[in-house]
Amino acid sequence: MRLSVRTQYALRAAAELAAAAPGPVPAERIAAAQRIPRRFLDNILLQMRRAGLIHSQRGPDGGYWLARPAEQITLADVVLIMEGAPQDSEGFHGVAEPLGDVWTALRDHEQATLAEVTLAHIAAGSLPPL
Template sequence: MRLSARTQYALRAAAELAAAPPGPVSAERIAAAQDIPRRFLDNILLQLRRAGLIHSQRGPDGGYWLARPPTEITLADVVLVVEGVAQENERFPGVARPLASVWGALREHEQATLNEITLAHIASGSLPPL
C-alpha cells in the first residue's frame, strides 16, 4: 500500500488530536507537533471536518477535536476520507493471472489491519497484535 503524503499528514494530525487533553487543539499546535506544513494541514483538517471525523470551533479559544472517542475511529476511517475508495483495474494476463489473487489478498490484509487499529491505539503506543 502506498499512502500519499497528504494521507500520512492526516493520520498524524488525527493521532495528535487523539493524544491531546480534552478541548480544542489549535492548528498551529498540531502543525508544530507533527511537523506538517500549515497550508496542507488546514486543507486536511477541513476535509476531516467535512467527513465528520473532527469538529472545530473558531476564535481565540478555538481549535479542533475528534468527533468521536479515539477508540471509535480507525486508521481506515481516516485513510478513506483522504484517499477515497481504490479502483481495481489491474489485469494479469496469461501465466501472471494468479498475481491478481495475491494482490487481492494483500489489499484485504491491509484493509483488515487499518480497520483493526484505532486512533486510541496510536495515541497510547499500544498496538493490538498484528
Template sequence: MRLSARTQYALRAAAELAAAPPGPVPAEKIAAAQDIPRRFLDNILLQLRRAGLINSQRGPDGGYWLARPAADISLADIIVVVEGVSQDSERFPGVAEPLADVWGALRDYEQATLSEITLAHIASGSLPPL
C-alpha cells in the same frame, strides 16, 4: 501500500488530536507538534471535518477535536477520507493471471489491519496483536 504525504499528515494530525487533553487544539499546535506545513494542514483538517471525523470551533479559544472517541476511529477511516476507496481489480494475461488474486488478498489484509488499529491504539502506543 503507498500512502501520500497528505494521508500521512492526516494520520499524524488525527493522532495528535487523539493524544490531546479534552478541548479544542489549535491548528498551530498540531502543525508544530507534527511538523506539518500549516496551509497544508488547514486543508486536511477541513477535509476531515467535512467527513465528520473531527469538529472545529472558531475564535481565540478555538481549534479541533475528534468527533468520536479515539477508539471509534480507525486508521482506515482516515485513509478512506483522504485517499478515497481503491477500485483496483486489474487482471493479468496468461500465466500471470493468479497475481491479481495475490494483490487482492494483500489489499484485503491491509484493509483488515488498518480497520483494527484505532487512534486510541496510536495515542496510547499499544498496538493490537497484528
C-alpha cells in the same frame, strides 16, 4: 501500500488530536507538534471536518477535536477519507492471472490491519496484536 504525504499528515494530525486533552486543539499546535506545513494542514483538517471525522470551533479558544471517541476511529477511516476507496487492480491475463489474486489478498490484508488499529491505540503507543 503507498500512502500520499497528505494521508500521512492526516494520520499524524488525527493521532495528535487523539492524544490531546479534552477540548479544542489549535491548528498551530498540531502543525508544530507534527512538523506539518500549516497551509497544508488547514486543507487536511477541512477535508476531515467535511467528512465528519473532526469538529472545529473558531475564535481564541477554538481549534479541532475528534467527532467520535478515539477508540471508534480506525486508521482505515482516516485513509478512506484521504485516499478514497481502494481501486481494483487491472486484470491479469494468461500465466500472470494468479497475480490478481495475490494483489487482492494483499489489499485485503492491508485494509484489515488498518481497520484493527484505532487512534486510541496510536495515542497510547500500544498496538493490538496484528
